[in-house]
Amino acid sequence: xxxxxxxxxxxxxxxxxxxxxxxxxxxxxLDYGVRFNDDDRLPYDxxxxxxxxxxxxxxxxxxxxxxxxxFKNFNVPLFTNPLTLRITEILLKDMIKISNYHYPFGYRxxxxxxxxxxxxENENKxxxxxxxxxxxxxxxxxxxxxxxxIEVDKKKLLYTGDINLIDTNLxxxxxxxxxxxxxxxxxxxTYALRDHPSRKELERNFVExxxxxxxxxxxxxxxAFGVARSQEVLLILxxxxxxxxxxMDGLARKVGxxxxxxxxxxxxxxxxxxxxxxxxFVSEKNRKKIAQxxxxxxxxxxxxxxxxxxxxxxxxxxxxxxSAIYLVGYQVEGTPGRKLLDEKIFEYQLNNKNKNTNRKIVxxxxxQVDYYDFSSHADQKHLLKYVHNLNFIDNSKYVFCIHGxxxxxxxxxxxxxxxxxxxxxxxxxxxxxx
Numbered sequence: 337x338x339x340x341x342x343x344x345x346x347x348x349x350x351x352x353x354x355x356x357x358x359x360x361x362x363x364x365x366l367d368y369g370v371r372f373n374d375d376d377r378l379p380y381d382x383x384x385x386x387x388x389x390x391x392x393x394x395x396x397x398x399x400x401x402x403x404x405x406x407f408k409n410f411n412v413p414l415f416t417n418p419l420t421l422r423i424t425e426i427l428l429k430d431m432i433k434i435s436n437y438h439y440p441f442g443y444r445x446x447x448x449x450x451x452x453x454x455x456x457e458n459e460n461k462x463x464x465x466x467x468x469x470x471x472x473x474x475x476x477x478x479x480x481x482x483x484x485x486i487e488v489d490k491k492k493l494l495y496t497g498d499i500n501l502i503d504t505n506l507x508x509x510x511x512x513x514x515x516x517x518x519x520x521x522x523x524x525x526t527y528a529l530r531d532h533p534s535r536k537e538l539e540r541n542f543v544e545x546x547x548x549x550x551x552x553x554x555x556x557x558x559x560a561f562g563v564a565r566s567q568e569v570l571l572i573l574x575x576x577x578x579x580x581x582x583x584m585d586g587l588a589r590k591v592g593x594x595x596x597x598x599x600x601x602x603x604x605x606x607x608x609x610x611x612x613x614x615x616x617f618v619s620e621k622n623r624k625k626i627a628q629x630x631x632x633x634x635x636x637x638x639x640x641x642x643x644x645x646x647x648x649x650x651x652x653x654x655x656x657x658x659s660a661i662y663l664v665g666y667q668v669e670g671t672p673g674r675k676l677l678d679e680k681i682f683e684y685q686l687n688n689k690n691k692n693t694n695r696k697i698v699x700x701x702x703x704q705v706d707y708y709d710f711s712s713h714a715d716q717k718h719l720l721k722y723v724h725n726l727n728f729i730d731n732s733k734y735v736f737c738i739h740g741x742x743x744x745x746x747x748x749x750x751x752x753x754x755x756x757x758x759x760x761x762x763x764x765x766x767x768x769x770x
Contacts, residue, residue: 344379353379370401393497394481404445476510478564505571525740528748554658562587586645660704
């Protein structure tokens with residue numbers, strides 16, 4: 337029987353990793369990420385002998401951050417696409433550079449990862465061993481993201497990775513109808529307990545609020561994930577032809593420019609290119625000057641305020657009641673972004689090795705603070721739609737709910753079980769056979 341080992345991403349958002357093993361012992365890993373909220377950051381340790389391949393769903397660190405660790409001891413092919421590899425390298429090197437946590441790998445392993453990468457186009461089947469194949473399908477999450485179909489021991493397993501079923505300005509959504517009949521699905525559950533607001537209305541309300549702040553001589557800081565979310569927000573703002581200057585800083589600049597080389601991964605690349613050309617990039621040396629400009633709109637990582645250029649801007653905006661901080665991404669429990677949103681208090685541990693600084697900042701926000709749910713994850717309604725639109729072989733209906741907190745994954749699994757699915761929210765280290 338085929339074994340599925342859950343090494344991470346179980347009842348949590350972080351360190352996604354799933355190991356598939358054939359009845360002959362051939363192994364393939366799907367994603368290998370890290371988490372940031374404690375010392376146990378890498379996926380569950382297990383026997384990886386006879387590992388034949390690694391397949392990556394997308395570049396986000398919670399899915400890719402641990403990959404270099406695998407290349408300390410293995411030289412196996414990593415299957416992905418050119419865009420995902422490019423951005424993964426950027427994120428991994430940035431993580432190693434700025435992290436206060438000592439990861440058991442470094443730049444050498446990142447280079448080995450790149451040298452072992454093989455590109456796979458969507459909907460093209462790739463053989464990795466006897467009776468063991470993988471196929472990529474568009475996941476609609478971020479540019480380059482894929483869901484992964486595993487065919488092994490005459491079984492078909494679908495690993496969704498992170499999926500999105502609604503139109504965004506950057507890319508086209510996932511389409512479950514093109515997925516072949518399957519025996520089992522391993523699905524994300526991030527927003528399994530709630531629905532997102534209407535995207536069209538949300539965009540309009542967001543832009544109107546930005547305009548209002550600027551008209552009162554205020555500044556708007558949009559802390560956003562450097563990959564995809566920053567660029568999505570930029571396209572939203574440009575869609576409404578805002579007259580005020582938009583600035584982009586930090587990792588968002590680097591990723592935004594890297595996207596230039598991969599036009600085929602975007603739904604309207606000419607619009608993206610036009611929007612980026614109208615944007616002014618900010619460097620560290622003129623960050624303070626830009627932050628003091630009235631009527632400015634600043635897009636800058638990090639999205640959860642755990643670090644990055646956004647911190648420099650935020651410290652200068654907190655005391656200004658005319659300005660605003662608009663969060664546009666998922667705020668994990670315990671992050672500075674979540675605390676700012678819930679309590680209007682910015683709490684941040686400042687660590688600067690160069691200046692030998694280590695102190696905690698705690699400050700009450702006098703500026704506006706709000707959240708706009710521009711998520712690139714499927715919500716409850718669309719997760720159910722995705723599962724319902726899949727065809728299961730022999731009515732097997734195996735569903736494994738991962739990549740969500742304890743309540744989201746277990747509730748999603750329970751709800752599907754009530755509909756007749758063989759659904760479960762696995763725990764880290766558990767192994768299932770189908």
